[in-house]
Amino acid sequence: MNQKLAELIADVLDMPVKEVTPRMVREGHPKWDSLNHLRLVTAIEEEFGVALSMDEIEAVETVGQLDEMIAEHCTAA
Amino acid sequence: MTDDLRLCLEASKDAAALKSALAGTDVLTLATRDAERIVRRLEALEAAPDLRVLYLGNHTLDMFARMVSAASFCRGAHVDGRVGPFDQHMQMLLDPSLGLADYDPHVIFLSLELERLLPQLPAGLAGLGAAAREGLVEQALAAVASWVETARSVTGATLLVGNFWRPCRQHLGIADAKLGHGEAQLYASLNARLFDAYAADPQVFVVDVDHALATAGRRAAHGPRMKLLAKIAWAEPALPQLADLLSRYFASMVLPPRKCLVLDLDNTLWGGVLGEEGPEGIRIAEGDPVGEAFRAFQSAIKAVQRRGLLLAICSKNNLEDVEEAFRLHTDMPLGWSDFAARQVNWEPKHANLQTIAAQLNIGTDSLVFVDDNPAECELIRQLMPEVRTVHLPKDPSTYADLLLDLPELERVALSEEDLRKTEQYHEQAEREAVRVAAGDMRAYLESLETRLTFWPATRAEMTRVHQLFAKTNQFNVTTKRYRPADIERFMASPDWQLEVVAARDRFGDLGIIGAFLVERRADAVAVDSVVLSCRAMGRGVETAIANRIKAIAAGWQPQGRLLAEVRPTRKNKPVLEYFDSQGFALLAATPEGTKHYALDIAQTTPLDCPGITIEAGAPSLESEAS
Incomplete structure (x- = not known):
């Protein structure tokens, strides 16, 4: 997965970067709450120069999905 | 910015080091993620905050609160923030299980978004007449007033109430301005009445959120996506400007004032x-x-x-x-x-x-x-x-x-004394000139023709009394920094006497120059605080205040004891011998240097105050103001 994304997630969720894996699940994650999710979206949009739709933001369930979503946006642009 | 900041955060081993590393940071350029890093680092250092602030409102305030803490800390004020549950600003006051008393905030900030407070507002305004618009204004003001009154009854915290901000777009477009009772006028009239309602209230400050948002740019502050997803009313680009505003209040409340x-x-x-x-x-x-x-x-x-x-x-x-x-x-x-x-x-x-x-x-x-x-x-x-x-x-x-x-x-509020300060200093210079000419101290004091008036403090004197407690460093026996709510409690209680003293002399009116607070206990009277402006020191007012305290004590407990204490600070050298000079006996001194004194009330006699006349009652100026 994108290393920049892993670092961003680690920073926003305040956790070690090695614990960020594509299989990391949002639901039930102690730090990935709804507010941190929005913080993460804002940071991603700023860092990668992409804009996610409301549906996309809500649909994210894992780090892997987020990684793919960013890749799609970046190739589309 | 971010990499430098990260290094400086990691290098700071305690809150003081972090504070000096961040001093001078332009808070208007703070990014949300930097703010978050600063606050996390500060929390990890586990230093005691200067202020605890509770944020309440009908929109999401979490990121804003973090930004305010970061901005305040860059300005030298360590503010701990806690955000109450969404849209439960009233419940937070009334339901003890939500933890208001446990947190015991010094300040509560309330922000209400008008569209959420009055759901009938946005699209409906077009069909409303002037009377209906007035009804909406009343309704919004009543919502604030009932929250303020409830807050007052359950907490002594200072209340900061954000005013109502105009949205980026008007539903009727440019025609709104021609309507005579459109959206623009609704917000203007609402905010004007909100400022009026609390201008004289020492516990409540209406914060001009609308101005800060306009300064940041209403377009930048408008983020419909985050508003829909998370009820975030103030988009990220506007947060530094809003945090700048709040941190001005907090820095003014916490830091010693520049004079x-x-x-x-x-x-x-x-x-x-x-x-x-x-x-x-x-x-x-x-x-x-x-x-x-x-x-x-x-x-x-x-x-x-x-x-x-x-x-x-x-x-x-x-x-x-x-x-x-x-x-x-x-x-x-x-x-x-x-x-x-x-x-x-x-x-x-x-x-x-x-x-x-x-x-x-x-x-x-x-x-x-x-x-x-x-x-x-x-x-x-x-x-x-x-x-x-x-x-x-x-x-x-x-x-x-x-x-x-x-x-x-910045000053959070101005008193009468602030407005005349320069004039008073010139009068002081004339007094100095006379003192030098007179040579003899007693002759000098007599030539000043000082007239003092003592009276129990009322709400009219609140701003000044609060200022005296907050700003007096030199002539301050215990340096207790009371908040407006504490002061109101003393004014209302029969067991406390809080008096102010005003002075005039042949050179002019010095205004309210001091205050003292005494407590009636079961078998004694205790002097809690004596504060005197440095302008009025060294001319016998100190002794006149002690005489007044002795007289009050004699009225309350003629056979009891009058207790007093002095707590030394870096700056209050002028009071270290105060009670000794007023005839009190030193009982004990603690290792920290606090000195305890006592005096048998039955034995007290007023000491001589050359050149000072005591006049009765509050001066006419103050009674006009109240």
Whole structure:
């Protein structure tokens, strides 16, 4: 997965970067709450120069999905 | 910015180191993620905060609260923030299980978004008449009023209430302005009435959120996606501007106030060098763009003076030239008499700053020094780090804004005394001149013809009393910094007597110069606080206050004891022997230096106060104001 994304997630969720894996699940994650999710979206949009739709933001369930979503946006642009 | 910040956060081993590393950070450039890092680091250091602030409202305030804590800390105030549950600002006050009492905030900030408060508002406004619009205003004001009254009944916290901000777009477009009762007028009228409602209320401050959002840009502050997803009403780009506003309040509440603005002259108050161009050659005239820039700066300085700060000149010049310049340019916004102290000579500036502080009887740590010369600024920064040094850049068009932006010059509220401060210092200088001429102290005191009035403090004196407790460093026996809510409690309680003392003499009205607080206990009367403005020290008022306290004690407990204590601080040397000189016996001293005193009330006699007459009742000025 994108290393920049892993670092961003680690920073926003305040956790070690090695614990960020594509299989990391949002639901039930102690730090990935709804507010941190929005913080993460804002940071991603700023860092990668992409804009996610409301549906996309809500649909994210894992780090892997987020990684793919960013890749799609970046190739589309 | 971010990498530097990360390094400096990691290098800071305690809160003090972190504070000095962040000092001077421009809070308007703080990114949300940087703010988050600062706050996390601060939390990890586990230092005790200066203020606990609870944020309540009907929109999501979490990121805002973090930004405020970061901005406040960059300004030297350690603010711990907690955000209450969404849209439960009333429940938070009334339901003990939500933890208000456990957190015990010093400040509660309330922000209500009008659209959510009045769901019928947005689209419906088009069909509403003037009366219906008025009804909406009433409804919104009533919602705030009932929250404020409830808050008052359950907490002593200072209440900061955000005003209502206009949305970015108007539903009726440009036609709104022609309607006579449109959206624009709704917000204007609502906010005007909100300011009015709490202007005189010492516990409540209406915070101009609308102005901060307009300054940040309503378009930048508008983020419909985050609003829909998470009820975030203030988009990220607007947060630094809003946090700037709140951190001004918190820094003013926590930090010792700056009391005097010390100004250079050449290329600071006017354009050009007086010694070279001569009094006619300096640029300060209307019609000259550069001259007008300096006039705008002088007007801004005049406004700062009205906030209760003193002005002083510190300039390397010939005194005669400077006096001539002020005589010649009488149309300048600032005149010679606006300056409470003037050091115009060729001495080094750090020596002159010491002299100015001594003349005004304030500490050098309450000075703000403004100069265009980088070498002078560097000298003061190195030799007197406690002084707030402001270096003016090349372009004078920026000066007025730069001054008005300084958070160190903020005051949360102004009292009558603030508005007349400079006048009072000039009267003080005349008194000094008489003292020198009289030679003999007793003759001097008698020549002043001091008249004192004592009366129990009321709400009319609240701002001044709060200021005396907050700002008095020298003549302050216990240095207890009471909040407005504490002061209200003392005023209402039959077991406490909180009195103020005002003074007049042959040179003028000194206003309210001191206050004291005594407590009636079962078998004794205890002196809790005595504060006296440094302007009124050393002329017998100290003894008059002690006499008054003894008289109150005799009325309450004629056979009991009058207790007192002195807690030494770095600055209250003038009070260390106060109770000894008033006939109290020293009982004990703790290892920290606190001294406990007592006096048998039955044995007390008033001590002699030469030259002082006590007048009855509150002065007419105050009774008119109340």
